[in-house]
């Protein structure tokens with residue numbers, strides 16, 4: 323059985339738990355605890371260990387969806403999961419205090435996943451806060467990770483179609499970069 | 511705003527083919543500026559000067575200079591400014607200089623010849639130009655003067671196209687009283703010969719609209735535009751905010767092939783938006799028009815010998831897209847390709863690849879590689895493992911996409 327581990331990361335309240343719920347075929351495993359940081363995200367609970375969901379694609383393939391906690395005091399989980407992942411869906415809520423700064427920080431932490439497979443950025447809650455515009459994210463990604471193509475979307479974590487678009491784009495990009503690399507090797 | 515001081519006059523192209531439009535726009539972009547002959551090309555019949563084919567009956571307004579395009583086999587019209595095909599940059603610049611002189615003698619009293627377009631007089635459009643406008647659109651009620659902002663007219667439609675009140679993004683005092691939304695029936699096709707079969711055939715008029723939009727975007731000056739169908743403003747665009755509003759879904763607007771026109775004008779940055787913000791993203795409109803126009807042949811501004819690569823991934827969550835579009839984006843996102851190469855990389859037809867390129871270029875998403883010596887990109891997908899393709903195709907089947 324081939325396993326494809328996709329990681330969901332991003333700041334607290336970006337929608338990681340919600341996104342996995344939108345995509346998963348099984349009832350998701352959640353590790354929520356009472357949220358004591360209402361300032362950062364105004365919601366009742368926050369993830370303390372991880373979220374887990376999955377999509378069984380065929381007898382041979384399973385996509386495992388892992389969400390890591392947004393709160394940094396839990397970031398020991400990040401390292402463990404990072405090693406197993408082939409792709410990252412980075413969610414950033416547009417209504418964060420400084421979403422571009424969050425993008426920076428998470429790309430720094432998880433950017434290596436681009437080399438292992440690929441990264442997609444989803445900007446959530448842009449209905450709540452319309453700015454910064456998507457271009458700003460794209461621009462910053464180009465600065466931080468020049469020469470790499472990282473898809474960036476506006477997406478509502480509650481919307482399964484949009485999350486599928488993000489997931490499919492991630493996989494399309496991973497496969498295409500592998501194919502191009504393969505062709506270049508053969509040509510060389 | 512550097513631009514306004516540079517471009518002194520607007521030039522409208524009326525009834526020209528997309529190729530003619532593109533040629534003129536290119537000449538003006540590349541030559542006119544240096545020749546001290548600054549013009550802004552707009553696809554509007556209400557500019558300072560107009561270029562109209564000599565065989566089209568047309569009467570210009572008194573403030574306008576009319577230039578005739580004399581196509582091969584036609585006779586120049588006595589006493590009128592004429593240019594002949596095949597178009598040359600030198601001839602065009604020459605005629606524009608004459609037009610410029612002509613305009614400046616007309617407005618000697620003014621220091622700077624104003625750029626005239628009808629949309630600037632929006633509030634003063636005669637009633638007979640407006641009586642088709644359904645209640646709920648436009649702002650027939652006089653604007654309330656508030657906070658001394660009488661000079662700032664909010665032109666935005668009071669409701670969104672889907673009829674829901676728009677999230678207010680402006681001080682409410684600047685809005686005309688919000689009116690109840692009225693359902694808008696799609697305009698009936700009026701041309702008797704518009705047969706059912708080509709009802710959703712994208713008419714050639716949309717090719718012109720695509721070229722017009724492209725040239726406005728290339729100018730990157732603050733502009734607004736409206737696309738009119740049957741004399742009704744169907745789509746309002748505010749390029750400053752990269753946003754538009756449409757009265758009815760785009761598919762329905764496009765199905766109406768007859769009497770389509772675009773009017774555009776420059777606006778000062780401080781003017782209020784003409785769309786209800788945030789509105790819909792212009793990318794959505796460009797994606798739609800770009801992928802349908804030109805009957806699947808390359809847009810006139812694209813060169814077949816060039817290769818293109820995505821600067822930024824299209825925001826698919828807001829575009830009406832197919833799964834194949836994601837593979838195409840992945841291919842052209844990672845290397846420079848022409849239409850044929852894109853087709854083979856993404857496993858789509860050359861026509862679809864061309865439509866994709868047309869749309870992306872209209873959306874301003876493409877980088878261009880003009881180096882013709884670069885090795886052509888060849889794509890040989892690795893031999894497929896049993897189980898039928900990679901994770902992408904399996905997941906696609908699984909999710910029923």
Ligand SMILES: Nc1nc2c(ncn2[C@@H]2O[C@H](COP(=O)(O)OP(=O)(O)OP(=O)(O)O)[C@@H](O)[C@H]2O)c(=O)[nH]1
Pocket residue numbers: 332333334335336337338339340341363365367368369370390391392393446447448449450477478479480
């Ligand atoms: N309005 C709006 N709400 C959204 C959108 N995306 C997600 N949400 C909501 O935002 C909240 C996100 O919360 P979670 O999914 O718990 O966020 P998380 O990233 O798991 O947060 P932590 O586990 O605390 O790090 C939920 O209430 C979602 O319903 C969006 O695009 N618009």
Ligand SMILES: [Mg+2]
Pocket residue numbers: 338339340368369373389391392
């Ligand atoms: Mg969570």
